[in-house]
Amino acid sequence: MKASRVHNDLNCATCTSRHQSVFAGLPSDKIIELNNQKSCTTYKKGQVIFSENGIPIGLFCINSGKIKLTTTGPDGKEQILRLVKGGDIMGYRALLSGDRYHCNAVALEDCSICIIDKAYFLDLALQNQALCIAIFKKISEDLKKAEEHIVSLSQKNVRERMAEALLFFKATYGFEADNSTLAVQFSREEIADFVGTSTESAIRLLSEFNGDKIIELVGKKIRIINLDKLVKTANLYY
Amino acid sequence: MKASRVHNDLNCATCTSRHQSVFAGLPSDKIIELNNQKSCTTYKKGQVIFSENGIPIGLFCINSGKIKLTTTGPDGKEQILRLVKGGDIMGYRALLSGDRYHCNAVALEDCSICIIDKAYFLDLALQNQALCIAIFKKISEDLKKAEEHIVSLSQKNVRERMAEALLFFKATYGFEADNSTLAVQFSREEIADFVGTSTESAIRLLSEFNGDKIIELVGKKIRIINLDKLVKTANLYY
DNA sequence: TTTAAAATATGAGATTTCTCATATTTCTTT
DNA sequence: AAAGAAATATGAGAAATCTCATATTTTAAA
Numbered sequence: 001m002k003a004s005r006v007h008n009d010l011n012c013a014t015c016t017s018r019h020q021s022v023f024a025g026l027p028s029d030k031i032i033e034l035n036n037q038k039s040c041t042t043y044k045k046g047q048v049i050f051s052e053n054g055i056p057i058g059l060f061c062i063n064s065g066k067i068k069l070t071t072t073g074p075d076g077k078e079q080i081l082r083l084v085k086g087g088d089i090m091g092y093r094a095l096l097s098g099d100r101y102h103c104n105a106v107a108l109e110d111c112s113i114c115i116i117d118k119a120y121f122l123d124l125a126l127q128n129q130a131l132c133i134a135i136f137k138k139i140s141e142d143l144k145k146a147e148e149h150i151v152s153l154s155q156k157n158v159r160e161r162m163a164e165a166l167l168f169f170k171a172t173y174g175f176e177a178d179n180s181t182l183a184v185q186f187s188r189e190e191i192a193d194f195v196g197t198s199t200e201s202a203i204r205l206l207s208e209f210n211g212d213k214i215i216e217l218v219g220k221k222i223r224i225i226n227l228d229k230l231v232k233t234a235n236l237y238y
Numbered sequence: 239m240k241a242s243r244v245h246n247d248l249n250c251a252t253c254t255s256r257h258q259s260v261f262a263g264l265p266s267d268k269i270i271e272l273n274n275q276k277s278c279t280t281y282k283k284g285q286v287i288f289s290e291n292g293i294p295i296g297l298f299c300i301n302s303g304k305i306k307l308t309t310t311g312p313d314g315k316e317q318i319l320r321l322v323k324g325g326d327i328m329g330y331r332a333l334l335s336g337d338r339y340h341c342n343a344v345a346l347e348d349c350s351i352c353i354i355d356k357a358y359f360l361d362l363a364l365q366n367q368a369l370c371i372a373i374f375k376k377i378s379e380d381l382k383k384a385e386e387h388i389v390s391l392s393q394k395n396v397r398e399r400m401a402e403a404l405l406f407f408k409a410t411y412g413f414e415a416d417n418s419t420l421a422v423q424f425s426r427e428e429i430a431d432f433v434g435t436s437t438e439s440a441i442r443l444l445s446e447f448n449g450d451k452i453i454e455l456v457g458k459k460i461r462i463i464n465l466d467k468l469v470k471t472a473n474l475y476y
Numbered sequence: 477t478t479t480a481a482a483a484t485a486t487g488a489g490a491t492t493t494c495t496c497a498t499a500t501t502t503c504t505t506t
Numbered sequence: 507a508a509a510g511a512a513a514t515a516t517g518a519g520a521a522a523t524c525t526c527a528t529a530t531t532t533t534a535a536a
Contacts, residue, residue, distance in 0.1 A: 073393035097378035140335035154434030155311035196392030
């Protein structure tokens with residue numbers, strides 16, 4: 001049975017993910033304070049961290065692990081909206097707008113996550129300019145990415161969107177040590193849920209890319225062996 | 239020749255749009271200060287207010303008029319990303335993220351707009367909690383709308399998206415005095431650019447909706463005559 | 477007012493993508 | 507290790523949507 005484990009082993013002061021996070025600019029006294037206001041949890045792959053319509057109790061700060069944010073469409077099909085990794089915050093949209101969650105957060109692999117009390121976080125953000133600006137930037141980036149996704153879904157065909165998705169996975173999670181294998185593993189269905197297509201079409205396209213020597217399928221792993229061709233296939237520039 | 243006209247006739251203290259804006263919670267001394275930091279411009283229908291890749295010089299605060307925010311897709315096709323109206327701010331994403339604009343802002347009708355100096359606005363936002371929270375909410379809402387648009391584009395067919403688009407236009411701009419005619423006029427091409435379809439398909443679907451007595455086409459105007467059926471057609475609930 | 481240009485409308489074939497069927501492979505569990 | 511379940515793979519027909527062609531109507535310009 002998969003289960004989350006609550007603890008407080010992580011220390012914000014020594015947390016390496018912090019330096020890439022919105023908390024990068026916090027003074028050290030605030031870091032110590034923050035450390036006392038958080039609680040840490042580990043989640044196993046596949047576990048739901050929060051879900052649609054839930055009421056936010058705090059801000060999730062990812063120490064390590066990868067997470068997908070999804071919604072359920074009108075016919076029950078899942079849509080992947082955002083991808084989250086170590087150093088990211090999540091759950092901030094609902095928190096800042098006083099809304100409920102409109103996404104599900106599901107662990108793509110084992111994760112170590114801290115949750116920061118809602119009221120404390122809001123207070124901290126309003127009092128610390130660097131944090132406030134970092135949050136502005138974070139939402140702005142997510143909005144930009146979402147709008148790029150809109151253009152892609154609206155104007156590109158499935159083949160182009162699939163190529164773009166692989167590039168997005170690369171941009172988000174990078175490569176493994178071999179510098180060519182995507183450092184994230186999705187099922188074909190999950191890829192389809194990001195690209196906005198059927199699972200069969202996703203499978204077919206990945207096979208085609210494999211046949212075209214753009215990628216190499218090694219089990220569940222995807223190696224990008226011709227990045228130029230992938231970029232061209234994505235029809236990115238004009 | 240269409241041309242914008244710069245002036246300073248509008249007064250923030252008496253501006254009625256302000257009460258629905260992010261500046262609603264500002265104390266009156268700050269309103270007076272804000273009034274001195276802004277400059278007003280009128281734009282004619284069709285005019286470009288800012289464009290993709292431009293560097294933001296300030297925050298646009300809409301006094302009156304309707305505006306579309308668009309991007310150009312890989313094959314030159316326009317995509318409508320957001321719709322703006324009196325009381326809204328725009329250009330804030332690029333401003334807050336220190337980025338260039340990734341959208342074009344084009345007047346859908348004659349507009350009266352104030353521009354607030356970038357540095358002044360950022361300063362004001364960081365010093366005033368109510369404003370800061372209002373901005374958080376504003377971006378959060380735009381992100382939520384964008385993500386709903388993603389699900390729609392990804393999972394719905396063109397007919398459902400068209401119905402949803404009409405409901406979105408209604409939610410954004412409301413009805414005229416007759417309580418059924420959409421208070422905004424788009425060309426069929428613009429509707430297609432929002433829905434993510436071809437102009438011909440947009441024309442065809444509107445004709446179909448007209449034939450199905452869901453809407454009534456009165457020249458360029460669209461009257462919603464069966465809201466229930468439109469909601470059902472949009473496949474909104476599950 | 478006439479003419480030209482742009483927008484709207486509609487049909488029909490071409491194309492893309494989906495769906496369903498059915499293998500095959502991989503992973504889990506006993 | 508064997509069986510069952512889940513994921514991946516592939517084909518083929520069905521359905522959705524686009525594109526191109528061509529009217530028709532509306533708007534703008536001369």
